[in-house]
Structure formats: C-alpha cells, structure tokens
Amino acid sequence: MTPTVSDNTMKETTLKTNLPDPSGHYGQFGGRYVPETLMPALVELEAEYEKARLDPLFQEELDYYLEKYVGRATPLFRADRLSATLGRGCRVYLKREDLAHTGAHKINNTMGQALLAKRIGKPRVIAETGAGQHGVATATACALLGLECEVFMGEEDVERQKLNVFRMELLGAKVTTVMCGSRTLKDATSEAFRDWMARCEDTHYIVGSVVGPHPFPMIVRDFQAVIGVESRAQILEAEGRLPDAVVACVGGGSNAMGIFHPFRDDASVKLIGVEAAGFGINTQQHAASIGGGQIGVFHGAKIYVLQTEDGQITPAHSISAGLDYPGTGPEHGYLSASGRASYESVTDEESLEGVKLLCLTEGIIPALETAHAIAHLHKVVAELPEGALIILCLSGRGDKDVFSIAKGIGREL
Amino acid sequence: MGSLPIFVIDADPLAEFSWGKIESAKNPPLTSPTESAISRCFADLKARGERALVTFLTAGFPTLDHTPELLDALVAGGADVIEVGVPFSDPVADGPTIQKAGAEALAAGTTMEGILDCVRAFRTRHATPIVLFGAYNPFFHYGIERFVRDAAAAGVNGLLIPDLPLEESEEVLPMARAAGLDLIFLVAPPTPLERKRLICEKSSGFVYYISVRGVTGARASAHFQLEKPLGELREVTDLPIAVGFGISQPEQAAEVAALADGVVVGSGIIDLISKHRDSPDLMEKVSAYCRSLKDAMADCERLG
CATH class of the missing domain: 3.40.50.1100 (Rossmann fold)
Structure with missing residues (x-):
C-alpha cells in the first residue's frame, strides 16, 4: 500500500509570526488532538496561562526565581x-x-510551569521523562515550591538512568515505572497523559518539550x-x-x-x-x-x-x-x-x-x-x-x- | 531577564476562543442522520422498547484470524452495534486491558487493510452496524478521503475517533458524511453544557457519553452517576446516547440501561477473550457473556 503523502509535502507559503492561531495551530501543524476528557483542562490551562502571562506580578516572581535560583x-x-x-x-x-x-535549559520551563501550577491552585504536578533531565528539573522546581511531584519514566530508562531516578527521589518526587509499549519516553508521555485524564482537577502536567496539544508547545516555547x-x-x-x-x-x-x-x-x-x-x-x-x-x-x-x-x-x-x-x-x-x-x-x-x-x-x-x-x-x-x-x-x-x-x-x- | 515574550501573540486567544465561537451552522449534516444504518438500528430498538448493546472488539486480537469468528459470536450474543477497535502503537485513551490487546494485535501483523477486509467479509454475513474505533493517526496516515471511501465500500457504518475532538473534526466530518459514514463524538464528565450542545450538533448515529474520568477499562466498583449528565444531554440533543467506559458486569449494564439508549462494553469482552483464548469454548463464552448483558438490560427495563 502506498500511503497518501500529499499532506506531507505541503509547503507553508507565507510565514506568520503571531502563531499559534487561536485554535492552537501553526499552519497545518499543532492543534489539540486529545480525548474529550482533556479538552476542558486544556482550555482552562490556556486561559490561566494567558492571565499569568499578562500579570506583572507573575512575571516578577518568575524573574526573581530565574535570576536568584536558576542563575540567569x-x-x-x-x-x-x-x-x-x-x-x-x-x-x-x-x-x-x-x-x-x-x-x-530544562529548568527554564519547569520553573515557569511550576509557578503556573501553584498560581492555578493545582497541588500536584506530573511529568514524563526519558533520560531523567526533565524529571529532575521538574522535581527540583516542585521541591522549591512545595508541590507534590510524580514523574513517569519507561522501565527501560529507569534501568539505564538509575542515577537520575535517585536524584528525583532525593528531591522528593515519586518515580513511577511505565511498563507499556516500548517502555521508553514515548510511553512515559502516554502514561502521563492517562494520569492527567483521570486527575486533571488537582493536577498540572508539566510537559517537558514544545510538544503535545495546544497550549503546551506555546507555553514551553514562551518559557524557553x-x-x-x-x-x-x-x-x-x-x-x-x-x-x-x-x-x-x-x-x-x-x-x-x-x-x-x-x-x-x-x-x-x-x-x-x-x-x-x-x-x-x-x-x-x-x-x-x-x-x-x-x-x-x-x-x-x-x-x-x-x-x-x-x-x-x-x-x-x-x-x-x-x-x-x-x-x-x-x-x-x-x-x-x-x-x-x-x-x-x-x-x-x-x-x-x-x-x-x-x-x-x-x-x-x-x-x-x-x-x-x-x-x-x-x-x-x-x-x-x-x-x-x-x-x-x-x-x-x-x-x-x-x-x-x-x-x-x-x-x- | 527572563521576560515572557509578550510580543509573540498579538491577539488575546481567549477573545477569539469560546465554545460558542465554533460555528454550529457551518456544517449541517450532509445526509439526514435518521437514514444511517446506525440510526435505524437505535430507532428500531427504541420502537421495541429495547436498549442497544454496543460491543467493542480489538481487531486482530489475538490475531486477525480470530476476528471473524469473534464478530459472529458477538452477533450471536445479541450485540446490536459493534465497535471494531483499530489498534494503535500509542493509545493514550486506553486502559491496560485494551492497550495490551492492541499491542498484541499489532505484533500479530494487524493492518488497516486487513481490518477492512474483515469488515467486508462480515458484511456478507450480517447487517449489524459496524463502527471503527481508534486513534486518529492510522486513519490520517491512510489519507482521510481515501479512507472514508474504502471504509464505506467495505461496509463500515461509522467512525469513532477519541482523539479527534470537535475543534479538529472539520478535516474528517464533511468527507465522512459525504461517504455516508456517521462520525460519532464523545462527551465526557467535565464537558460543559454549551459544549455538549455543540458536540451533539456534529455527532450523528449516536453520541457516546464517557461514564467515568480517565481511561477505558473494567471497574468492579464503578458507580455511575448518570442522572444529571444524561439529563443535560437529553436537553440538547435527540440523538441516541450510548454510555461506555468501565461497564463490564450485567448489573452495571442494567443500571446504565435504565437511563441510556445504549450500553458499551469493551474491556470485559477483551478480558474474557484473554482468559479463554485457548479454550475450544471461547466463542460460546463470548456469546454467553453478551447474552447475559443483553438480558440484564432487558430485565432492568421491565423493572423500570
């Protein structure tokens, strides 16, 4: 079978600079392809982020931590x-x-998102991690701000990155081993989304890169x-x-x-x-x-x-x-x-x-x-x-x- | 210092984005929903005072060779609608049971073409409506226009794509409707009322209410609080409502059937297949399980 690749070769003709558009798309890319259970949570996050972004006090707080704690x-x-x-x-x-x-650089994002979680009033934070760097950066920011932290990590990565597992645990995070699929980062990410679907009322998901459904790629980009x-x-x-x-x-x-x-x-x-x-x-x-x-x-x-x-x-x-x-x-x-x-x-x-x-x-x-x-x-x-x-x-x-x-x-x- | 780049977005996304902004009138159904096989099925059942038993089966589990006989067993057990699960490598919405079944189906070489062949053969034996249920990427990668054509030709009646919410559905809906396929949408516990209305306006065949938060899977102690959400749904739509996620016991099916038009059972069937996969009685057990659900649903109505 020959896959239809017409979509895949489509070129963007005009460069837009105010992306994503209001629906979370970057041209033909992006969007939010998530189960209905997550849609209200994503819309809430987008609204809360927008308020935070325009709030000078949030900016001030973030700047303080970036300078005095992160070392910027x-x-x-x-x-x-x-x-x-x-x-x-x-x-x-x-x-x-x-x-x-x-x-x-991972800490730039986790610092910003952990402050956001605290501001929104979500006492629990989850994250996915592959090598453990994003997990450690998330555990770090959560320890600093007194947030409960759970990190999902594929079984294979837990084996390969024992040191980082220990670091996260030292920082007070719970590391949950993910046994499904290829037992690596992509499966840890899937598991984090599943957890979020079940607990989005009290939990913020700190996505570790400019991936995932809108508004995550925008939020992570802005913090980075x-x-x-x-x-x-x-x-x-x-x-x-x-x-x-x-x-x-x-x-x-x-x-x-x-x-x-x-x-x-x-x-x-x-x-x-x-x-x-x-x-x-x-x-x-x-x-x-x-x-x-x-x-x-x-x-x-x-x-x-x-x-x-x-x-x-x-x-x-x-x-x-x-x-x-x-x-x-x-x-x-x-x-x-x-x-x-x-x-x-x-x-x-x-x-x-x-x-x-x-x-x-x-x-x-x-x-x-x-x-x-x-x-x-x-x-x-x-x-x-x-x-x-x-x-x-x-x-x-x-x-x-x-x-x-x-x-x-x-x-x- | 680390100033958030306020310059990057010149529009306030929220000013543009509200549930009401998604224009409901833009895409009226291209075919009247009452004409589809799924709608007819629900209407006929309703006329007889029955509720629909909607059964889910992961295609290709344990192998695609098992699927035709298992589909026959579901029909023999009284399934009114069958959701054929299209396995995906990274199923975010599935619980452990269906995840494992999907992984095994893929490992056994299940492909979209194989699944469509299966449906095509099924259609020569039964009229039971078939809904393909699965993550969006395999459909998208096939090419939506080509896919809806091939699926309709094979005898598929509807599509249910959990990770294709209302906002992204424009890239599928017009083509699915043109091919005569129902696109069935999901409503979840946190879905606000106004959004429920918008979802139901796009959905056809039926609307699927997710009974619990989280992923699919049997929950022994699940307690379904359906009066309020289904009441709200009835206010905004005349579509039949099927309820799923977490229903596996006959008593649960009966409880749900008292309020819904259809009851979806998935993980319970997959669990049964896993347990008895090597038994010569597998097909009988699957049929008997469906029958027990269907009977419980009928009892409930008599009580009601």
Missing part, C-alpha cells in the same frame, strides 16, 4: 579556540545553558524563549550586530525553539536545527522526525513523526536519550515547511566527535544532545561566508552522559 542570565561565551579550529575566520558564541541550575531573548541582547552588546546563524539540537525541540523564537523576525539570521540521525537517517534507527518522518498526529498534535506505512509510531533511536523521541514539536514542523529554519541531522558517531571537539578546544563537556549541534558546526561554517558570526545553544552539560560517551568511544570505566 546565563553567559554568552566567545569560543575562540573552537572558532579557530573551525576556521574561515568564524566567531562562535556558546549560550551557556549548561550553567543553569540542574545543568540544562528567555534563552533567545538573552542571546540576542548579548550578541548585540558583544558584536554590535545580529548573528548569521543560530544552531541548536532538536529532539522535541525546546532549547531550539527557545533560542530561535526571538530571532524569527530577523530574516538575516539563519536558524538551523540539528536532529539525531542515530545509526544513519537511511536506517530504521534514528530520531530525525523532520528529516526522516512524515506528518502525523501524535501525543495530541499534528507534527512530523516517525511512523510505519500503516500509521503506527516507530520507536526512535539516538545515543542521546534526550533526542530519543519519535516526534518534533509542531512549530518546528511549521518553521521547516515555511523554510524559515532548516533541519539537518548528525549520527551517533559524529556526535561523539562533537563531544571531543568541545572538550579539547574549550574545556567544556557538553551533553550528548548538544554535541549533535556542535558536530554540525563544520558544515555551517563551510556554507556561510568567511567571518561568520554564529551562536550555538549549549543546551546542557555532559556529566550525565559520561558513561554513554565512554561506551561510545569504546572505553570501559
């Missing part, structure tokens, strides 16, 4: 030795999200946009001009959306997302939803997703647990279809080269997720004119990945 603004660091190694007179700046509390807002101001101060390119890794796509968003009306700035090609985008084992997937409806939104010719979702593969998700947020689908952003991919093996490159030139061990973006810099530099100015979102630190990195390069610890 994070530095924009000029990486001279990395730039020299890449050549062509380029100047690469690193947006140091790895220096945020808990070691990655602090990365781009800071970066834009910092580069203008340091260089007196906008960058030629902004590069970020893309799994669900929250760090990329966060840094892209404030640049999206700056037409001269190329936005480049780097997906995980796993063993290769032509194999069945990768996580490049835009590069190798098709448009489908998954976890409540119309997005690019890896699927079979019968419309069943296929598990993703990446050396990086944070990119190991078969879908990418709806706004990335829109940015790709409209041509505003481009999406490339990097294999497991290449990402390990990215790790080494940053370790040896700048003394920073990057997360494996981030390493995908680093590994792609060679190509970005080669395609831009000499002297290009580039910002790379250094989304997280690599301490959590040392065992995977060692395994990847054939070292036993």
Whole structure:
C-alpha cells in the first residue's frame, strides 16, 4: 500500500509570526488532538496561562526565581579556540545553558510551569521523562515550591538512568515505572497523559518539550524563549550586530525553539536545527522526525513523526536519550515547511566527535544532545561566508552522559 | 531577564476562543442522520422498547484470524452495534486491558487493510452496524478521503475517533458524511453544557457519553452517576446516547440501561477473550457473556 503523502509535502507559503492561531495551530501543524476528557483542562490551562502571562506580578516572581535560583542570565561565551579550529575566520558564541541550575535549559520551563501550577491552585504536578533531565528539573522546581511531584519514566530508562531516578527521589518526587509499549519516553508521555485524564482537577502536567496539544508547545516555547531573548541582547552588546546563524539540537525541540523564537523576525539570521540521525537517517534507527518522518498526529498534535506505512509510531533511536523521541514539536514542523529554519541531522558517531571537539578546544563537556549541534558546526561554517558570526545553544552539560560517551568511544570505566 | 515574550501573540486567544465561537451552522449534516444504518438500528430498538448493546472488539486480537469468528459470536450474543477497535502503537485513551490487546494485535501483523477486509467479509454475513474505533493517526496516515471511501465500500457504518475532538473534526466530518459514514463524538464528565450542545450538533448515529474520568477499562466498583449528565444531554440533543467506559458486569449494564439508549462494553469482552483464548469454548463464552448483558438490560427495563 502506498500511503497518501500529499499532506506531507505541503509547503507553508507565507510565514506568520503571531502563531499559534487561536485554535492552537501553526499552519497545518499543532492543534489539540486529545480525548474529550482533556479538552476542558486544556482550555482552562490556556486561559490561566494567558492571565499569568499578562500579570506583572507573575512575571516578577518568575524573574526573581530565574535570576536568584536558576542563575540567569546565563553567559554568552566567545569560543575562540573552537572558532579557530573551525576556521574561515568564524566567531562562535556558546549560550551557556549548561550553567543553569540542574545543568540544562530544562529548568527554564519547569520553573515557569511550576509557578503556573501553584498560581492555578493545582497541588500536584506530573511529568514524563526519558533520560531523567526533565524529571529532575521538574522535581527540583516542585521541591522549591512545595508541590507534590510524580514523574513517569519507561522501565527501560529507569534501568539505564538509575542515577537520575535517585536524584528525583532525593528531591522528593515519586518515580513511577511505565511498563507499556516500548517502555521508553514515548510511553512515559502516554502514561502521563492517562494520569492527567483521570486527575486533571488537582493536577498540572508539566510537559517537558514544545510538544503535545495546544497550549503546551506555546507555553514551553514562551518559557524557553528567555534563552533567545538573552542571546540576542548579548550578541548585540558583544558584536554590535545580529548573528548569521543560530544552531541548536532538536529532539522535541525546546532549547531550539527557545533560542530561535526571538530571532524569527530577523530574516538575516539563519536558524538551523540539528536532529539525531542515530545509526544513519537511511536506517530504521534514528530520531530525525523532520528529516526522516512524515506528518502525523501524535501525543495530541499534528507534527512530523516517525511512523510505519500503516500509521503506527516507530520507536526512535539516538545515543542521546534526550533526542530519543519519535516526534518534533509542531512549530518546528511549521518553521521547516515555511523554510524559515532548516533541519539537518548528525549520527551517533559524529556526535561523539562533537563531544571531543568541545572538550579539547574549550574545556567544556557538553551533553550528548548538544554535541549533535556542535558536530554540525563544520558544515555551517563551510556554507556561510568567511567571518561568520554564529551562536550555538549549549543546551546542557555532559556529566550525565559520561558513561554513554565512554561506551561510545569504546572505553570501559 | 527572563521576560515572557509578550510580543509573540498579538491577539488575546481567549477573545477569539469560546465554545460558542465554533460555528454550529457551518456544517449541517450532509445526509439526514435518521437514514444511517446506525440510526435505524437505535430507532428500531427504541420502537421495541429495547436498549442497544454496543460491543467493542480489538481487531486482530489475538490475531486477525480470530476476528471473524469473534464478530459472529458477538452477533450471536445479541450485540446490536459493534465497535471494531483499530489498534494503535500509542493509545493514550486506553486502559491496560485494551492497550495490551492492541499491542498484541499489532505484533500479530494487524493492518488497516486487513481490518477492512474483515469488515467486508462480515458484511456478507450480517447487517449489524459496524463502527471503527481508534486513534486518529492510522486513519490520517491512510489519507482521510481515501479512507472514508474504502471504509464505506467495505461496509463500515461509522467512525469513532477519541482523539479527534470537535475543534479538529472539520478535516474528517464533511468527507465522512459525504461517504455516508456517521462520525460519532464523545462527551465526557467535565464537558460543559454549551459544549455538549455543540458536540451533539456534529455527532450523528449516536453520541457516546464517557461514564467515568480517565481511561477505558473494567471497574468492579464503578458507580455511575448518570442522572444529571444524561439529563443535560437529553436537553440538547435527540440523538441516541450510548454510555461506555468501565461497564463490564450485567448489573452495571442494567443500571446504565435504565437511563441510556445504549450500553458499551469493551474491556470485559477483551478480558474474557484473554482468559479463554485457548479454550475450544471461547466463542460460546463470548456469546454467553453478551447474552447475559443483553438480558440484564432487558430485565432492568421491565423493572423500570
């Protein structure tokens, strides 16, 4: 059977900047494909978020925690030795999200959403997690604000990421092992939605990326946009001009959306997302939803997703647990279809080269997720004119990945 | 510092978004609902003072080879409408029982084409209305226009897609109606009254009321508080109302039948198949179970 792909090749013709539209769509992407039980909860969340967003007191409270607790603004660091190694007179700046509390950008979102949960009056918070980073960031924000926290995690990930399970438990969260499906992130996400369906009156679901039904992709983007807002101001101060390119890794796509968003009306700035090609985008084992997937409806939104010719979702593969998700947020689908952003991919093996490159030139061990973006810099530099100015979102630190990195390069610890 | 990007949305979404905003008059039914096989089925039952037993079966569970005989067993047991579950890899709305059945069906190689073949063969044996029930993506991926055509040609009478709420239904509804398929919508306990009205205006065949919050699945102690929500529903629609989620015992079916036009039983049937899958009496047991539900529903009416 030949799947009908007419929908999947449709291009967005005009770039709209006030997205999502009131129904939660980004062009043909997004929306809220959820059971009726969740619709009133999503509408309530959208209304409450809208009130919070426009409330100066909420903004003030969030700013306070972002500065004093998360450690913002994070530095924009000029990486001279990395730039020299890449050549062509380029100047690469690193947006140091790895220096945020808990070691990655994830806390920007969980801090904002936990404050939102508290404001709405939901005493219980749930979250899904793959590698455990979003789970730890959620448990952290909940501990800080005194919210009950339960994190859903696939059985396979619980095994692979024991350290993060313990971290979450130390922070007072309950970690629930998910035994269904492929027992990884996508199944943990499904289970979190099931829990929310049963308990949305007293529970807020902190979705960890720019995925899921509206308004989640918008809320997560807005809370992560602090990365781009800071970066834009910092580069203008340091260089007196906008960058030629902004590069970020893309799994669900929250760090990329966060840094892209404030640049999206700056037409001269190329936005480049780097997906995980796993063993290769032509194999069945990768996580490049835009590069190798098709448009489908998954976890409540119309997005690019890896699927079979019968419309069943296929598990993703990446050396990086944070990119190991078969879908990418709806706004990335829109940015790709409209041509505003481009999406490339990097294999497991290449990402390990990215790790080494940053370790040896700048003394920073990057997360494996981030390493995908680093590994792609060679190509970005080669395609831009000499002297290009580039910002790379250094989304997280690599301490959590040392065992995977060692395994990847054939070292036993 | 971390200012929320107030500049990104220039319209207040809430100003635009209210339940009433979803225009109800935009899509009048293309075919009169009373003409569909499902509507006729409910009308005939009502004329006889009966309630509909709506049975759910995951297609391809345990394998697609079992499905034709199991469908026959449901009919023999008195099923008035059959929901054929289309398995999906990531079924967010399903409880453990139907999740497992779906996973097994997929592992056994069940495909949408195989399911349609099954329905096509069923249609040569029975007139019982068939509703395909499943997550949206397999339908979407097939291509909606092609799908509704193929499904109608195979003898499918309706579609029930839990993750296609009112707001997203425009991409399916006109095509389904044009192909003569009922699109059946769900109403849940938290659905506000005005929204119930809008949902019922789009639904045809019947409207499905979810009796409990959360996912599908048998609940031994489920207590159904249906008077108020079904009363509200009756105020906004003349469509038959079927109630499902959590009903597995004959007494529960009787309790629900006292107020609803149809009773949906799913996980109870799947549990029974799981338990007796290797038994030579499997089909008889499935029929007997349906019969016990149908009889209990009839008793209740006599009491009523």
